[in-house]
Amino acid sequence: MGFMETIKVTKAQTSKLHSVDFKNLGFGKVFTDHMLIADYKDGHWQTPEIIPYGPICFDPSMATLHYGQSIFEGVKAFRMQDGRSAIFRPIENFKRFNRSAYRMEMPDVTEEIFIEGMRKLLQIEDQWIPHELEHALYIRPFMFGISERLGVMPSATYKFIIILSPVGPYYSAPMRIQVEEKYVRAVEGGIGRAKTAGNYAASLHPFAVANKNGFDQVLWTDAHEHKYVQECGTINIFFLVDGRLITPSLEQGTILEGVTRDSVIKVAREMGVTVEERHISILELIEAHKAGVFTEAFGSGTAATISKVQEIKYKEHSLQFEPLQFKLADTIKAKLTAIRDGLEPDTHGWMLPVF
Ligand code: COI
Numbered sequence: 001m002g003f004m005e006t007i008k009v010t011k012a013q014t015s016k017l018h019s020v021d022f023k024n025l026g027f028g029k030v031f032t033d034h035m036l037i038a039d040y041k042d043g044h045w046q047t048p049e050i051i052p053y054g055p056i057c058f059d060p061s062m063a064t065l066h067y068g069q070s071i072f073e074g075v076k077a078f079r080m081q082d083g084r085s086a087i088f089r090p091i092e093n094f095k096r097f098n099r100s101a102y103r104m105e106m107p108d109v110t111e112e113i114f115i116e117g118m119r120k121l122l123q124i125e126d127q128w129i130p131h132e133l134e135h136a137l138y139i140r141p142f143m144f145g146i147s148e149r150l151g152v153m154p155s156a157t158y159k160f161i162i163i164l165s166p167v168g169p170y171y172s173a174p175m176r177i178q179v180e181e182k183y184v185r186a187v188e189g190g191i192g193r194a195k196t197a198g199n200y201a202a203s204l205h206p207f208a209v210a211n212k213n214g215f216d217q218v219l220w221t222d223a224h225e226h227k228y229v230q231e232c233g234t235i236n237i238f239f240l241v242d243g244r245l246i247t248p249s250l251e252q253g254t255i256l257e258g259v260t261r262d263s264v265i266k267v268a269r270e271m272g273v274t275v276e277e278r279h280i281s282i283l284e285l286i287e288a289h290k291a292g293v294f295t296e297a298f299g300s301g302t303a304a305t306i307s308k309v310q311e312i313k314y315k316e317h318s319l320q321f322e323p324l325q326f327k328l329a330d331t332i333k334a335k336l337t338a339i340r341d342g343l344e345p346d347t348h349g350w351m352l353p354v355f
Contacts, residue, residue: 003112004120007036011124012052022130025168027303028138032125032164036117040107040158048117050124053163063145063155070197071100072142074302077122077354079129079136080342085122086351087139088302088340090115092259097141099257100194105154106143113160114141115352121162122354129354130166134337138167138303144197170234170303171216174310174323177232178210179282180218181315185230186254187223192230193253203233217299219312221282222254229280230254235299235307236261239285240328242293249277260300260336266348267335273328282314289319297321298329306333 012033020030031053038048064070073093079085094114101108118139122129129137141162145155183206186192191199203218210218219237220230230248231237236258238247245268250257265275288294297309297319308323323329338344339351 003116006047007050007117007120008047009034009050009120009124010052017127020166022132022135022166025130025135025166027167027170028140028165030166032128032137032166034121034124035164036121036162038109038113038117038160040160041156045107045110045113045160048113048160050121056159058146059148061148061150063147063149066150067145067152068196068198068201069104069106069145069155070142071097071104071106071144071195072140072197073097073195075118075139075141076136076302076340077129077139078340078351079131080340080351082342084342085126085129085354086340086342087118087122087354089259089263089350090118090139090352092262093141096195096257096259097143100196101143103191103194104196106145107158109141109143109160118162119352119354121164125164126354128164128166132168134169134305136167136340138165140165167303169305170301171307174308174321175216175232175299176214176311177217177219177309177313178213178215179226179229179312179314180206180210180220181226182206183218184223184226185220185233188252188254190254192255193250193257195256200233207233215313222252227281227283229282229285231256231258232299235301235304237299237309238264238297238329239280239288239294240296241285241288244274244276245328246276246278246280248280258300258302260302260305263336263350264300264306264332267332268328271331271335285312285319286314286317294319295321296326296329298326306336 143160147155217232222228299307312319
């Protein structure tokens with residue numbers, strides 16, 4: 001018996017599928033009928049189960065509520081043109097999940113639970129993978145500590161859960177972003193590289209301030225001088241300057257190692273574009289914009305895919321762009337979409353079939 005067959009399945013009595021308006025999904029508002037759930041106790045993972053989607057009950061002393069041992073991933077399953085379904089690069093998310101787990105002193109999840117569990121859940125929910133253009137079934141694996149005690153120490157017990165949400169585009173229009181000069185997201189040696197809940201919690205107040213000023217996002221800068229750009233929080237960031245695609249490097253450990261970021265870099269290089277991963281100062285960007293050689297800015301992420309930027313605001317400088325004229329962002333997006341839709345050969349082996 002293979003691992004998938006060991007997963008116990010309890011089916012929901014009714015399905016919500018036919019009550020969902022797939023044309024107006026938004027992001028992360030609708031959830032499918034089932035979820036996968038696995039417990040970690042006595043030093044190892046128990047066999048996961050698939051059960052009807054719904055609330056779960058916890059003790060008020062649960063570790064995560066107090067000390068934030070919580071990590072997650074964002075993955076997408078796509079409906080291909082020939083009707084088959086496939087998951088985009090889930091192995092990369094699996095590896096990143098365990099890197100986050102290491103940093104947060106949580107146990108590794110096995111590849112069987114993460115990947116085979118995900119495939120089994122998707123096989124049950126296949127009909128939820130949208131057919132609409134730019135839509136996908138968003139997959140949210142997450143893990144959190146559930147020990148019941150208030151001592152500050154790693155939880156001894158954990159839950160790993162996968163939930164699924166059919167989604168449309170995350171940003172419906174090109175973004176306006178404000179360079180952040182007061183708050184910081186990450187510093188060397190911190191948790192910026194980990195996909196952990198606290199990074200997102202810490203971003204909410206700066207986002208709210210930027211929103212009040214009319215911006216969609218903040219562009220994080222380094223913690224020491226607020227001079228070098230990092231990422232936007234829901235996306236990694238790319239700039240096209242003098243025909244070169246530049247993006248902040250990973251080596252400081254202060255930005256998320258985006259799977260879409262890596263895909264953009266690989267696809268761009270294959271197209272013959274020079275890609276530089278390096279320190280990028282905001283002043284360099286301002287100068288390049290003044291000189292007329294800074295022609296495109298866009299973000300990359302699982303949820304956001306490729307999202308164009310129409311304005312970057314820094315002090316009195318407002319760097320304006322013409323997203324309708326962006327050729328590189330459009331070409332990269334089209335290429336990734338074609339791979340996901342099965343219209344271009346998957347030469348990298350990025351698409352993992354659901355069945
Ligand atoms: C993703 O792109 O999957 C993310 O996790 C970003 C955000 C929705 C939290």
